[in-house]
Amino acid sequence: MIPIKTFVSERRAANLLAQVRWRNGVYCPRCRAESVIRYGSYRVFQRYLCKNCDRTFNDQTGTVFEHSKVALRKWFFAVYAYIRFNTSLRQLDVEIDVSYKTIYRRVQRFLRALDAPRPQLEGPVEIDELYVKAGLKGRERDRPSRSRGLSTRGRGSYDQDKPPVFLLADRGSGDRYVLPAKAADESTIRLLLADRKKESLTVYTDGFRAYDPLDEDDEFDREYVVHGDGEYVDGDVHVNTCESHGSLARSWLSPHRGVSKDKLTPYLRAFQLRRRVYRKPGKEALKAILETAL
Numbered sequence: 117m118i119p120i121k122t123f124v125s126e127r128r129a130a131n132l133l134a135q136v137r138w139r140n141g142v143y144c145p146r147c148r149a150e151s152v153i154r155y156g157s158y159r160v161f162q163r164y165l166c167k168n169c170d171r172t173f174n175d176q177t178g179t180v181f182e183h184s185k186v187a188l189r190k191w192f193f194a195v196y197a198y199i200r201f202n203t204s205l206r207q208l209d210v211e212i213d214v215s216y217k218t219i220y221r222r223v224q225r226f227l228r229a230l231d232a233p234r235p236q237l238e239g240p241v242e243i244d245e246l247y248v249k250a251g252l253k254g255r256e257r258d259r260p261s262r263s264r265g266l267s268t269r270g271r272g273s274y275d276q277d278k279p280p281v282f283l284l285a286d287r288g289s290g291d292r293y294v295l296p297a298k299a300a301d302e303s304t305i306r307l308l309l310a311d312r313k314k315e316s317l318t319v320y321t322d323g324f325r326a327y328d329p330l331d332e333d334d335e336f337d338r339e340y341v342v343h344g345d346g347e348y349v350d351g352d353v354h355v356n357t358c359e360s361h362g363s364l365a366r367s368w369l370s371p372h373r374g375v376s377k378d379k380l381t382p383y384l385r386a387f388q389l390r391r392r393v394y395r396k397p398g399k400e401a402l403k404a405i406l407e408t409a410l
């Protein structure tokens with residue numbers, strides 16, 4: 117159930133903020149000292165005095181939600197609806213009656229605070245890429261409008277406004293990763309596969325040449341299917357998990373048509389976060405979403 121009460125009461129929203137933010141105890145955001153005392157309030161937020169640096173702060177200080185005239189409950193609703201239901205920012209602008217620009221900036225700020233995924237690969241690992249049509253939104257007003265939407269499969273590059281997005285499916289851990297890159301080349305691929313639990317890693321790919329160097333490397337046991345030859349599955353060897361995860365990633369991006377290529381990373385981190393909270397009930401999901409950014 118949607119945690120609706122939190123979205124109508126500013127006090128509840130403030131309580132949740134404090135609960136999530138200080139989950140490991142209150143500390144001073146400026147000097148990180150834990151010797152703090154309660155010191156009145158600021159609007160609905162608890163205020164504190166740091167006995168170490170003698171400065172005050174409140175529950176909101178230093179978070180992605182500070183310095184905003186918009187009620188916290190509205191921001192909570194915005195990030196919840198965005199992560200949970202993939203609501204477009206245009207729609208949110210109508211729902212919470214805050215201008216698109218303000219929502220865009222705050223959601224970007226929230227997304228930038230999300231942790232980067234850190235793969236610890238167990239293997240076998242499927243790796244594949246997709247290419248998203250993403251240019252430099254909002255900086256091309258003088259030109260005729262570009263065709264929007266996401267492209268079909270093909271090899272592209274960041275410079276051509278078709279940045280590669282790598283998909284990793286670790287069959288050992290069950291984890292999936294969606295990682296935008298500047299290029300689909302050997303060094304990028306090596307970097308993506310660098311963090312692993314064992315010395316050698318079994319890797320399943322398609323026939324794309326950029327994966328060929330893995331064949332000559334003792335650290336990898338690479339097996340592949342050649343899609344061009346109509347071969348999609350050879351026993352365990354396939355990249356179907358990546359393919360289906362890739363199509364989910366594409367549909368995640370589609371309400372945000374024309375995502376700028378320099379914003380792909382935050383948008384895809386949001387996709388990653390959505391998967392993590394997918395099975396949680398509303399209140400827990402909201403908490404988990406906030407925890408990643410606070």
Ligand SMILES: [Zn+2]
Nearest residue numbers: 144147166169
């Ligand atoms: Zn301090």
